[in-house]
Amino acid sequence: MKIVVVGLGYVGSAMSILLSKDHSVVGVDLDSSKVEKLNKHQVPIKDRMAEEFLRENNVSLKGTKNLSEAILDADLVVLCLPTNYDADKDYFDTSALQHVIETVHREQESLPIVVKSTIPIGFIEDIRGRFESLDIFFSPEFLREGNALRDNLYPSRIIVGSNSLSAVRYSKIMLDAAIDKNVPVLFVGPSEAEAIKLFSNTFLAMRVSFFNELDSF
Numbered sequence: 001m002k003i004v005v006v007g008l009g010y011v012g013s014a015m016s017i018l019l020s021k022d023h024s025v026v027g028v029d030l031d032s033s034k035v036e037k038l039n040k041h042q043v044p045i046k047d048r049m050a051e052e053f054l055r056e057n058n059v060s061l062k063g064t065k066n067l068s069e070a071i072l073d074a075d076l077v078v079l080c081l082p083t084n085y086d087a088d089k090d091y092f093d094t095s096a097l098q099h100v101i102e103t104v105h106r107e108q109e110s111l112p113i114v115v116k117s118t119i120p121i122g123f124i125e126d127i128r129g130r131f132e133s134l135d136i137f138f139s140p141e142f143l144r145e146g147n148a149l150r151d152n153l154y155p156s157r158i159i160v161g162s163n164s165l166s167a168v169r170y171s172k173i174m175l176d177a178a179i180d181k182n183v184p185v186l187f188v189g190p191s192e193a194e195a196i197k198l199f200s201n202t203f204l205a206m207r208v209s210f211f212n213e214l215d216s217f
Contacts, residue, residue: 001075001173002026005069006100008034010045011116011141012080014148017043017050018177020059026070027063038063051147067100071108076170080116081139092120098127105131112166116141118197124161124190137162138190139170140197154180161193 001023005016016027016038027038034044038143041063043050064070069187071077079100097117104111113136115124115210124138138161143151158174171185188196 002073003076003078003191004067004070005078005080005175006070007080007082007117008038008044008063009068009080009082010047010145010148011143012078013038014042014047014050014114014143014152015059015078015112017053017059018149018152019173020061021053021057022177024060025175026038026074027061028067028070029063030065032065035063035065042080045148046146047149049147049153053149065129068102068197071104071111074108074111076173077104077111077113078116079113079207083117083119085118086199090116094119101127101131101136105134109133110135112136112170114139114167114170114217117206119194121194121198123194128190135166137164137167137170138193138197139167139174140193140199140200153178155183158183158185159192159193159196160185160187163187 003019004026005012016025020024022194029035036192037044041054041059041061053086057098079097081096081100083094083097085092101113104113107133109207115138118140126138127136128134142156155178158171160171175181
C-alpha cells in the first residue's frame with residue numbers, strides 16, 4: 001500500500017517511520033531540511049526510538065515537497081498538519097489543513113483521507129458537507145513529543161471517527177503496525193472523535209498545570 005503523510009512534525013514523522021516498515025510511505029512537507037532527512041532515512045524530529053527503528057528495519061520511505069506528485073497512485077493520505085489554537089480568538093487555524101484537503105479532493109477525488117491534526121468539533125461534518133464525494137475521517141493521536149513512535153507501537157487506544165470501509169482498513173493498518181496488539185479499537189461518530197481528542201488535550205493541560213503548581217510549593 002502507498003501511504004502519503006502530509007506534515008513532518010513529531011506526529012507525521014512518527015507515522016511515516018512507523019508505517020514505512022510494511023508500506024511504501026511518502027512524507028510531504030514544505031521544510032526542505034525535513035524532506036532531506038527523510039530521504040536519507042534520518043528522523044526529522046528528536047525521537048530516539050525512531051532513530052533505532054530506522055537503523056534496525058528495512059523501510060520504504062522518502063520525502064518530497066510536491067503534494068500533487070506524492071498522491072499519484074496513493075491508497076491513503078494521512079494529514080498531520082499544525083492547527084494552532086489562538087486563545088484570544090478562540091479558534092483553531094485549519095487553513096493549511098483545508099488547503100491540502102481541497103487539493104487532494106480536486107486531484108484525486110476518491111482518495112481516502114484520515115486527519116490526525118487537532119480540529120474543532122464539527123470540522124469533519126462541515127468538510128463532508130462541502131465535498132459530498134470526499135472519503136474523509138478523523139482519528140485522534142495521543143502521542144508525546146519525543147516518544148511519538150513508542151506511543152504508536154504501544155498505543156493506549158485507537159479511536160476512529162467513522163465506520164466506513166476505509167476507516168476500518170486504517171484501524172487495521174495501525175493495529176498491524178503496533179507491537180502491543182491488545183489495544184481497544186473504538187469506532188465513533190466524527191464529532192465524538194473530535195470531542196475525545198479535545199477532552200484529552202484539556203485533561204493533559206490541567207494535569208501538567210496541577211503538577212507544576214505542586215512543584216512550586
